[in-house]
Amino acid sequence: MKRILRVAAVALAAALPLPAQQEQRAPWTASKITGSPEPPPPYRLERAFPKLKFDRPLEIVPVPGSDRFAVIEHVQARLGRILTFRNDPACEKADLFLDLPRDIRGWEKTADCKGVGSSYGMAFHPDFERNRYAYVCYVLEHKVKGKSLPLGSRVSRFTVGRADPPRADPESEQILLEWPEGGHNGCCLRFGPDGFLYVSTGDGT
16 A cells, blocks of 8 residues: 555656746746836826815815815814815815804703714705705714714704805704714715715714
């Protein structure tokens, strides 16, 4: 039996190609495959609004019926601010649209809530110019760091005034949807071609 195994091993070794017998390969220098470093992209980035600065902007959406954009900021010192600015490269100032931590009322009725935290997404109603509805997703924070609120994430509707610059009326808030908060709270709000509002959100860890 051992003799048969030795013969089989020798036959197998003979069948395997030796390194020196390997097929000749084309040198890498002649290859036409594009590798690292990649060529520069066929475009250049430039600041469209060089005089404006935002703190960790999360979202930018056009304000219907105007020459303005709305921007959501996410920064520790000013969580949940929404600003608007004119679509003009020379624009030097962004105007406050809604300051959720400062303007929202009624959060104290939620058990274990210490206040309004970050905002993550917004959308304007397809018929905004008539009804003035804006939709915002924001979260409430638990009093104890690391703990979550069972209904701490919200999508709310606000009515926007017709002044220029536009401001959302915090007293007009209508809470439409609530779900657990707790990390990974990102959100995207978009109206589909069917007129329905679609909401995507994080997993809340």
